[in-house]
Amino acid sequence: MSERVSWVPEGVDTGKPSAARLYDYLLGGGHNFAADRALAEKFLQAQPNARTIARLNRSFLRRAVLFMVDRGIRQFLDLGSGIPTVGNVHEIAQKADPESRVVYVDFEEVAVAHSRLILEHDPNATVIQEDMTKPGAVLQATRHSGLLDFSQPIGVLTAGVFHFVPPQADPNAIVATYRDAVPAGSYLAVSQFTQDLQPEEMAGVVEVMKKSQNPMYPRTKSEIEGLFDGFELVEPGIVPTPLWRPEGANTDDPDKAGIYAAVGRKV
Amino acid sequence: MHALTSTAYIPLSHAEIKQALLDSLRELPGSPESVANRLVSLHATGPDSLRATIEVLSPAFELPVLARLSSAYAQAMRLDAFDQQEQIKVAIVRAKQRVERTLQVSQARFQEVFDSAALGIVITDLTGRCVEANDTLAEIVGLGSGADLTDRDLRDFYHPDDLAALGASYRKVSEGHVDRFRDQRKLIRADGEPVWVHLVVSVLRDADGRPTHHVTMVDDMSELHLLQRSLDHQLLHDSLTGLSNRQHFISQVERQLDGKPITLYHLGLDAFSVVNNGLGHETGDKLLKIVANRLGELAAEKKAVLARIGGDEFALMTVSDNVTSTIEEIQAALGEPTFVDDHGIALSVSIGVVDRPPAFATAGELMRCANAALRQAKARGKRQWALHDPHDDARRRGKYALAASMPGAWEHGEIEIVYAPVHDLESQEVLGAVARLHWDDLSHNDTMALADSTGLSLPIGRWLLQEACAQAARWAAEFGDGAPTLHIALGALQSRDEDLVADVKRALDETGFPPERLRIALDISSVLAGDDNALVLHDSGIVTALDGFRGGHDELAVLTEVPVRSVITRAPAPSPDSPLYQAMRALIETVHSLGVRFGVDEVHTLEDAEHWRRAGADGVIGLMPALGAAEVTELLKAASRPPGAS
Numbered sequence: 001m002s003e004r005v006s007w008v009p010e011g012v013d014t015g016k017p018s019a020a021r022l023y024d025y026l027l028g029g030g031h032n033f034a035a036d037r038a039l040a041e042k043f044l045q046a047q048p049n050a051r052t053i054a055r056l057n058r059s060f061l062r063r064a065v066l067f068m069v070d071r072g073i074r075q076f077l078d079l080g081s082g083i084p085t086v087g088n089v090h091e092i093a094q095k096a097d098p099e100s101r102v103v104y105v106d107f108e109e110v111a112v113a114h115s116r117l118i119l120e121h122d123p124n125a126t127v128i129q130e131d132m133t134k135p136g137a138v139l140q141a142t143r144h145s146g147l148l149d150f151s152q153p154i155g156v157l158t159a160g161v162f163h164f165v166p167p168q169a170d171p172n173a174i175v176a177t178y179r180d181a182v183p184a185g186s187y188l189a190v191s192q193f194t195q196d197l198q199p200e201e202m203a204g205v206v207e208v209m210k211k212s213q214n215p216m217y218p219r220t221k222s223e224i225e226g227l228f229d230g231f232e233l234v235e236p237g238i239v240p241t242p243l244w245r246p247e248g249a250n251t252d253d254p255d256k257a258g259i260y261a262a263v264g265r266k267v
Numbered sequence: 268m269h270a271l272t273s274t275a276y277i278p279l280s281h282a283e284i285k286q287a288l289l290d291s292l293r294e295l296p297g298s299p300e301s302v303a304n305r306l307v308s309l310h311a312t313g314p315d316s317l318r319a320t321i322e323v324l325s326p327a328f329e330l331p332v333l334a335r336l337s338s339a340y341a342q343a344m345r346l347d348a349f350d351q352q353e354q355i356k357v358a359i360v361r362a363k364q365r366v367e368r369t370l371q372v373s374q375a376r377f378q379e380v381f382d383s384a385a386l387g388i389v390i391t392d393l394t395g396r397c398v399e400a401n402d403t404l405a406e407i408v409g410l411g412s413g414a415d416l417t418d419r420d421l422r423d424f425y426h427p428d429d430l431a432a433l434g435a436s437y438r439k440v441s442e443g444h445v446d447r448f449r450d451q452r453k454l455i456r457a458d459g460e461p462v463w464v465h466l467v468v469s470v471l472r473d474a475d476g477r478p479t480h481h482v483t484m485v486d487d488m489s490e491l492h493l494l495q496r497s498l499d500h501q502l503l504h505d506s507l508t509g510l511s512n513r514q515h516f517i518s519q520v521e522r523q524l525d526g527k528p529i530t531l532y533h534l535g536l537d538a539f540s541v542v543n544n545g546l547g548h549e550t551g552d553k554l555l556k557i558v559a560n561r562l563g564e565l566a567a568e569k570k571a572v573l574a575r576i577g578g579d580e581f582a583l584m585t586v587s588d589n590v591t592s593t594i595e596e597i598q599a600a601l602g603e604p605t606f607v608d609d610h611g612i613a614l615s616v617s618i619g620v621v622d623r624p625p626a627f628a629t630a631g632e633l634m635r636c637a638n639a640a641l642r643q644a645k646a647r648g649k650r651q652w653a654l655h656d657p658h659d660d661a662r663r664r665g666k667y668a669l670a671a672s673m674p675g676a677w678e679h680g681e682i683e684i685v686y687a688p689v690h691d692l693e694s695q696e697v698l699g700a701v702a703r704l705h706w707d708d709l710s711h712n713d714t715m716a717l718a719d720s721t722g723l724s725l726p727i728g729r730w731l732l733q734e735a736c737a738q739a740a741r742w743a744a745e746f747g748d749g750a751p752t753l754h755i756a757l758g759a760l761q762s763r764d765e766d767l768v769a770d771v772k773r774a775l776d777e778t779g780f781p782p783e784r785l786r787i788a789l790d791i792s793s794v795l796a797g798d799d800n801a802l803v804l805h806d807s808g809i810v811t812a813l814d815g816f817r818g819g820h821d822e823l824a825v826l827t828e829v830p831v832r833s834v835i836t837r838a839p840a841p842s843p844d845s846p847l848y849q850a851m852r853a854l855i856e857t858v859h860s861l862g863v864r865f866g867v868d869e870v871h872t873l874e875d876a877e878h879w880r881r882a883g884a885d886g887v888i889g890l891m892p893a894l895g896a897a898e899v900t901e902l903l904k905a906a907s908r909p910p911g912a913s
Contacts, residue, residue: 027276028275028276028310028312028313028314029351030347030348030350030351030352030355031351031352031354031355032355051313051314052273054276055275055276055313058276058278059276059278062278083355086276086277086278086310087276087278087310091278092278109362109366110355110358110359110362112362113358113359113361113362113365114354114355114358116358116361117354117357117358117361247280247281248281251269251273252273
């Protein structure tokens with residue numbers, strides 16, 4: 001675990017795995033350390049389908065962003081954005097409309113620094129270092145960035161985030177605060193691990209992650225429904241990631257997708 | 268295509284992926300390397316991506332092409348991994364730089380706060396050794412700079428008595444029982460002087476939460492104290508001499524009352540007004556400063572409290588003191604010749620002393636008692652002192668209290684006029700009635716003396732004159748010759764009053780009372796002082812007497828010059844076996860020889876009256892109690908009836 005990679009600057013603790021770098025590794029990225037990869041191996045033992053789950057989740061994010069762009073959304077708030085990896089929100093959105101604006105929010109020092117590095121020449125995207133479970137601070141910093149217009153609809157993205165938010169943090173109330181801050185016509189995208197699909201594997205994953213800095217809290221479909229209070233779910237509702245508005249014919253087994261995905265529109 | 272997209276996430280639409288793969292197929296035979304690069308840049312980099320690709324391509328393409336593709340793919344992956352790792356390295360370096368910058372900024376902020384704080388701040392290790400201290404703290408403890416404190420033991424600056432308690436408090440903080448503690452303690456400066464401070468102590472911990480250092484913040488209370496004291500000083504001190512003022516002195520006396528027995532000295536400079544008036548106020552002020560200095564030295568020596576409590580009056584409070592030796596010390600301190608602006612001035616003081624008063628006495632009472640004693644001492648002359656006599660004081664106090672209530676009493680009709688008969692000792696007949704003031708159980712003379720001390724004697728005297736004449740006029744109208752002559756004894760002030768004659772004439776005019784029936788007794792002091800009221804009254808046809816006769820030569824001399832009918836005296840009755848008897852008899856003979864009758868006031872018994880008769884006196888007052896006007900009227904009515912007439 002404490003194996004040191006020679007190029008890592010002194011003072012950065014590579015011995016502590018992070019969920020963001022674990023996700024990067026599962027997606028085939030190189031922004032990770034031995035500790036992250038060691039955790040990934042355990043993760044893969046519990047859930048051999050983890051790479052696919054990660055890919056499908058990332059793919060859902062892309063489709064959700066494109067869906068929102070299609071519905072006229074040009075500004076995005078990506079909560080818990082993590083390490084920039086393949087297919088970042090601003091790349092997707094700006095490919096559709098270069099004027100699209102994106103605010104990334106993450107709390108982890110390296111993820112934020114990395115995001116800054118990538119975004120430093122992009123005037124329409126920025127990253128703020130805040131804890132997405134503290135919506136007051138996030139919203140204040142977001143307004144302060146001046147990038148998003150809160151009188152216009154905003155696409156709020158929480159891809160693979162809420163399963164790191166414990167029940168005692170009251171996820172419904174967190175979402176409600178974001179919901180109240182954005183105008184009607186805004187959208188909320190959620191993807192989150194569930195025990196509804198592969199209960200055994202999910203239990204194994206929870207066990208593995210329990211020992212990490214980022215324990216996981218899978219939720220049932222009805223629990224996820226609770227997050228959409230005040231939103232109208234768009235078709236097809238809450239479904240395994242590959243079933244959410246797939247592009248072309250679907251070849252992935254929804255029962256092994258691990259993650260539910262949904263998008264709602266604020267009414 | 269599906270074979271590939273299931274191995275890795277490619278963030279493109281299916282159409283775009285399809286197009287990219289078709290392009291790759293066309294390029295593959297000529298340049299497998301560019302196809303490999305394209306695959307990697309598309310992010311077809313899953314663990315199975317290459318296998319899936321080769322499986323799809325192997326039936327159609329030769330092994331050398333596939334080998335070049337594989338080799339180039341591996342190289343591109345390698346470079347891609349390097350790129351990503353380079354990227355995260357840069358990110359981490361930036362993150363670290365950012366943290367360091369934030370740290371530097373916060374460190375700079377801390378340093379600024381540390382250096383410029385009005386609070387003394389010191390960081391000590393857990394043994395109490397100073398690691399870093401700011402200049403403010405150094406100033407508080409009397410050192411040059413914060414660096415002077417480095418490596419010194421902070422406990423050196425705590426009072427030895429506080430060490431145990433403070434040590435326990437510091438431990439509580441480092442052991443995490445409390446986050447911080449606050450305290451008010453005395454530090455000992457480098458020069459040994461104490462300084463009052465507020466302390467706030469908290470703990471610094473390392474990354475693992477272990478306590479490593481204490482932070483002690485020190486607020487110099489003494490500056491506040493000084494400011495407060497300076498304000499208090501202005502309120503409580505005399506600006507000329509810098510001594511405590513009266514108010515401050517009283518509060519200090521109050522504080523001491525419950526403790527050891529105290530002695531108060533009230534000092535009045537003798538003849539200070541002479542200095543002030545003769546040499547000027549500036550000289551007077553300088554003299555007062557000199558007195559203050561000399562008394563101040565004495566007070567410091569005796570650990571006494573000194574104050575300037577009046578223009579030329581000082582007060583000294585000592586504890587468990589010997590009065591006579593202190594008085595000697597005071598006079599000795601002031602007795603040295605004093606030269607002010609080339610004027611040699613002899614100084615002495617009169618002193619009133621209150622020694623070991625009872626604990627229940629209030630400071631205000633004690634100050635008043637000391638003042639009363641000073642007045643007594645002054646009455647005796649210069650350089651005198653008097654001890655406060657509680658009994659004497661009670662008498663005076665009663666009198667002053669009465670005087671204070673007199674105006675109200677008069678206004679409310681509580682002061683009455685009564686009439687006392689004047690008896691002829693030879694015929695035993697009533698010669699007339701003396702109109703007198705009656706208030707409570709006070710005699711006329713006491714009442715008049717009180718009236719004199721309050722400034723009421725003139726209005727009261729006029730009122731007495733007017734009312735008594737009116738009453739006597741009614742009696743004269745009703746009873747004719749049976750009505751008594753009216754005797755009125757005036758107070759000292761009224762006897763001397765310029766308007767007296769006019770007042771008397773007005774009273775007679777307004778009441779119609781015949782002047783020949785009025786007898787005015789003037790206070791003898793007015794005549795002695797050369798006042799001519801007696802002469803003018805005599806010339807106006809009014810019979811006069813002199814009250815307060817004592818038989819002195821000056822008084823006898825006056826009798827030869829001023830035409831008076833009689834003198835009135837108050838003295839113990841001369842019993843025939845007393846050695847005074849002959850002297851009194853001779854005196855009365857002398858008075859008679861001048862054509863003046865001799866009357867005696869306050870003769871209350873027939874025996875005394877008989878003694879006076881034998882000594883030669885003519886009339887007495889006091890044999891019968893004084894009566895109200897209505898009672899006198901009744902008596903007069905009874906006397907005028909033929910059957911009861913005597």
